Amino acid sequence: MFSLEKKILCLLLREGEVPVEKLIKILRNFKESEASVRTSLSRLKKGEFVESRKSGKKASYSLTDLGKDTITLKEYKLLMRERNWDGLWHIVTFDIPEKFRYSRDILRKMLLSLGYGTLHSSVMISPYDRGEEIKETVSEYGIEDYVEFFTAKYESNKDIKDLVPKIWDLKWLERQYKKFISTYKHELEELKKKVEEGDGIDPSYAFLKGIELNEYFSRIISVDPHLPWELLPEEWIEFEAERVCDEYLQFLDDLEKEK
Structure with missing residues (x-):
């Protein structure tokens, strides 16, 4: 999540020293109140992430x-x-004793982060070979005796595409991409309209919005197993979401360069 504190830190990274009034003005475009900005600045200063300098009042x-x-x-x-x-x-199959529960949880989380799906309890599967990475972790946590690796070919008389949604929650992933599109496609159209009508867009706003887009889309991409094209539904919605993201990022980049 692109928190208010991170927005402030990113603005200061770009701008250097910034008057508090300017911070408040820019962040108002992200629906952040003056009180929230001042509170966040106070927390950041207390944590020694920022420092302040006074000139008069x-x-x-x-x-x-x-x-x-x-x-x-x-x-x-x-x-x-x-x-x-x-x-x-x-x-990857595993039958890890309860006394190694922590290591088992680490392994499961790693497999999910690499795009593996759950075929059955303690049986995880991927169209990609990530074996070497996984074996390093298995060795590091000393659970080699409880983990096995196999490579296989699907030979059932069913369409493999019918099996995929039972292993990976593509419906949930589709909802995340749709939400991204509905949020940012409309927002981009509105921003383009403002520019066409001659309204100036603060380059600092464009900078922050670009970070927000990357943060949001990265969260979705990080949980997408990136399945092969052969296994995905036709006209998979990820492609439209990526197009919207790229178009918006390019538009923001152009706005920054114009200033």
């Missing part, structure tokens, strides 16, 4: 070294994966 804020080190900006394209598939399935 007016205060300005800038990042500390700790504040600079705290900022991590996401770029969704770095999370995209290759979708080349040789038609084989890679299976």
Whole structure:
């Protein structure tokens, strides 16, 4: 989530030292109240992420070294994966004793993060071979005796596409992409209209909005298993969502360059 605190830190990273009034003005475009901005600044200062300087009655804020080190900006394209598939399935099975529950949870979370789906209890499957990465973790946690790896071919007389939704929750993923599209496609159209009508767009707003887009889309991409094209529904909605995201990011980038 693109929190108010992170918005402030990102603005200070871009602008350097910024008067509090300017911060409030920019962040008002993100529906952040003056009180919320001032409260967040106070918290950030207390945590030594920002420092303030007064000139008369007016205060300005800038990042500390700790504040600079705290900022991590996401770029969704770095999370995209290759979708080349040789038609084989890679299976991980595990039967890990309860005394190794922590290690079992780590393994399960890792498998999910790599795009594996649950075929049955303690049986996870992927069209991609991530075996080497998984084996390193299995070895690190000392659970080699409880984990097995297989490579197999699907030979049932059913359409493999009918099996996929039982392993991966594509309906849920589709809802996330639809929500992204409905939010940002309309917003982009409204922003384009403003520009066409001669309304100026603050480049700092464009900068923050670009970060917001990347943060939001990265959250969806990070839980997308990036299944091969052969396994996805026709006209899979991810493609439209990616197009909307790229178009919006390019528009914002152009706005920043114009200033």
